[in-house]
Amino acid sequence: MTPFTERVIAIIQGIPEGAVMTYGQIAALAGNHRAARQVVRILHSSSRAYALPWHRVVNARGEIALREDAARNEQASYLEAEGVAVDGRGRIDLEKYLFTPDDSFG
DNA sequence: GCCATGGCTAGTA
DNA sequence: GCCATGGCTAGTA
Numbered sequence: 279m280t281p282f283t284e285r286v287i288a289i290i291q292g293i294p295e296g297a298v299m300t301y302g303q304i305a306a307l308a309g310n311h312r313a314a315r316q317v318v319r320i321l322h323s324s325s326r327a328y329a330l331p332w333h334r335v336v337n338a339r340g341e342i343a344l345r346e347d348a349a350r351n352e353q354a355s356y357l358e359a360e361g362v363a364v365d366g367r368g369r370i371d372l373e374k375y376l377f378t379p380d381d382s383f384g
Numbered sequence: 385g386c387c388a389t390g391g392c393t394a395g396t397a
Numbered sequence: 398g399c400c401a402t403g404g405c406t407a408g409t410a
Contacts, residue, residue: 282404301389305403314389316404321388323405335388343388353388 282308286320289379293334296361297377298370300338307379318343333357334377342368 285308293299301314308317317335325332333356337343342364344350354364362375 280404302391305389310403312390312401313403315387315402318388319386319403319405322386332388337388338390345388349388 282310282313282316283320283324285309286317287324287328287330290321290330290332290335291328292379293331293377295331296375298334298336298340298357298362298372298375299377300336300340300372301343302338303376303378304335336370336372340370340372340376342370 286304289299289304289307301317302311304317305311305313310316321330321332321335324330333353342350342353344353350368354368357364357370362370364370
């Protein structure tokens with residue numbers, strides 16, 4: 279486990295219920311703003327092992343990024359269960375739901 | 385070589 | 398729509 283990966287995992291574990299973060303935002307916070315795709319890889323391979331709230335991660339446009347319908351529906355229903363509104367095309371309003379860790383430190 | 389991205393540009397209306 | 402990106406991993410030697 280590299281430091282970058284550890285930071286990504288810690289950041290994802292810190293996303294609160296009812297909020298989302300983007301791949302690029304997580305990568306930037308972990309120290310490399312260009313490593314968004316690595317965040318994808320980590321989610322893909324480590325979500326289960328680390329019990330990550332994978333459903334709270336969306337792309338920069340506020341859309342569910344998963345390809346398969348079944349998986350998209352699963353993510354949408356997890357989000358809605360937490361109070362995050364998802365429209366028919368899998369879009370989330372980032373103005374409302376984006377979690378920016380800086381907020382916590384007022 | 386993979387990948388659940390992101391940012392920019394061309395092309396349409 | 399295109400394609401550069403980058404940390405990681407599988408597969409070979």
